Amino acid sequence: MRKWLVGGLGLLLLCCGGGVAAIVWFLARPPLDEHVDFNRALKVPPLAPSTVDAQGRRVFELRAQAGESDLGHGATRTWGYNGAYLGPTLRAKRGEPVVVNVRNTLPEPTTVHWHGMHLPAKVDGGPHHPIPAGGAFQAAWTVDQPAATLWYHPHPSETTEKQVYRGLAGMFIVDDDEPAQAALPHDYGVDDLPVMVQDKDFSGDQLSMSGRFGSDIGVLGDQILVNGTPGPYVDVHSELVRLRLLNASTARIYSFRLGDGRPFALVGTDGGLLDRPYMTDHVRLSVGERAEIVVALKPGERVTLRSGPSLGSDLGSKLQGGRDSFDILQLRAAASLTPATLPETLVDTPRLDPAQAAQTRSFTFQGRQINDRKMDMGRVDAVVVKDTVEVWNVRNGHDTPHSFHIHDVQFQVLAVDGKAPPPELSGWKDTLFLAEGETYRIIARFADYADPATAYMFHCHVLKHEDEGMMGQFVVVERGQQPQLAHA
Incomplete structure (x- = not known):
């Protein structure tokens, strides 16, 4: 099918000239698979x-x-x-x-x-x-x-x-004072590393925001920076290294894995540590999501952190960068490593009970709207009573990837399309990848702060979508109090 499509478009190219040439080139070229020389600390x-x-x-x-x-x-x-x-x-x-x-x-x-x-x-x-x-x-x-x-x-x-x-x-x-923090690698910049991952597009020596042909999510660059470093490596002197992964890009979704396919331990997500380490060989992060992973190393080896395909295999995924792969960071283990052991348990996460929910709300993300409305800073989309629990059903209503983020609170995922969430979604979250057509049932407690005149946001964290109106807002009020903004 692909050969037929490319061949047919090639015939059109002969007839129609350069405009079609760009389409042919894009459809025929393979996804990005970027390898770099790791030559900068x-x-x-x-x-x-x-x-x-x-x-x-x-x-x-x-x-x-x-x-x-x-x-x-x-x-x-x-x-x-x-x-x-x-x-x-x-x-x-x-x-x-x-x-x-x-x-x-x-x-x-x-x-x-x-x-x-x-x-x-x-x-x-x-x-x-x-x-x-x-x-x-x-x-x-x-x-x-x-x-x-x-x-x-x-x-x-x-x-x-x-x-x-x-x-x-x-x-x-x-x-905090949880014993698990001391049991995990925790020497900042040594065995506990911030890893802020961004993709960039350049025009000459300057940043470009021209984006990618056919993309609906914004800039998709072909160069990766980690903490602002291109082609980065880091010297490791312990058997275990903790990587605090942050997707700080504006649009791209990553699927982090190690170059040789070995498993690593996922120990934390957006809002803190998991109950226990979860061994996996990949972790997907949409824009704004974080994950703390612990990688085990042997003396003298070099291990590459990569991002592989993060979405499906169709044309839409290609347009959104979901089939691209990149080198991210090289870990260089010293000839002699300090012994370290991964704890079997981490923290005891208190579970919110949906039976205690004061409200259940539903939000569908589609186009540049939430529930068919664009952002209006004079409109309140939800009024939440302080110190209550709510359940929200958050759905991606079309075929463009979105990233749901809510301000102020951390939430727990109760279900994904009616099924129990996977282990990587078992901890506290504030940002969540919304797969095409899927519904995520989440629960949160809105505690401590009430302000009828000032709103918090919830929105798509694909920043182009956010800027173009894919946001809503809620206020937290005392029981019996009314918001001082218009309520839809």
Whole structure:
């Protein structure tokens, strides 16, 4: 069939010229299968410095700024926090009050959203509170959630894709006193590594957002950066290394695996550790999702982390980059390794009971709409009562991949198309790949913070979709309280 199609289009090429030539070339070419020379040491984002103020709060300073970076193509214009590209890793402990002072030195408004963090709506960093060019914003809250790999990035109205693509992103690691944290590799930058994966497209020495022919999800680049490093390797000196994987791309979906097919341990997802390690040979991450994996190494070996095909084998998957493969990162084990053992159990996750749900809601993602509506910052799509549990049925209603993200809360997956979720979806989540035509039943508790005048967001985290209106919003109110925004 493929030979017939290519042959027929080839005949059209002779008749119709260059326009058809591009179609023929795209359909005939194989998916990307990128291999690189691992010739640059992996950059590890520094831990952000902080001070403790008179109120006992840990204070961080962030500055959004423009600069130039070497991303493998010379001097490329980029944006970053406290530097030219990406940002430092913020780190705080459960129970600790924190303050982040944000200054915007960019030529346009921005925000900083604390992706995965449980915090008041007024400091969540959504599009309702833009920081103007030259302006500043202070976010203050108390960290109150299990240890997890979170991240921060812009969330302004209609320009999130561009700002993240230029480099505005960073990790936020939450720690706690669970014994499992000490049992796992936990020496930051040594055996506990942030791995922020992004794909980029270049025009000459500058970033391009031209996208891919036929793609409906935004930019799909042919070069991979890890922490801003092209072709990265890292030297490992322990038998076990923990990789905190973050899909920080704007559109691409990854299926991470090791080059020789060996299994690894999935130990955590978006909102924290699993009950026990899950041995697998791949983990798929849509935009914004995180996974903590532990890889076992032998002395002297070199192991490649790759991304293989992440979607199906049809033409639509090809258009969305789902059949592409990439080298991501090379792990280089030293000749002598420090012994390490993977614990058999990690944490005891409390399970939310759907029988206790105060509300059940359904949301269908289709086109650029949720339930046939585009985003309206003056409209509330759900009013949630504080300290109640809700069940949401979230469905992808068409054939374009989406990535569901909800602000403020972590949720648990109850079912996927009516079936029990796989082990990789057994932990706390805040972002979820929505496969074509499937329905995901999730449950969450909306605790602690009520604000009838300020909304949280839920949306597709494919950033082009988000910018084009695939968002909704909810407010959390006290029992009997009414929202101060219009309610649909």
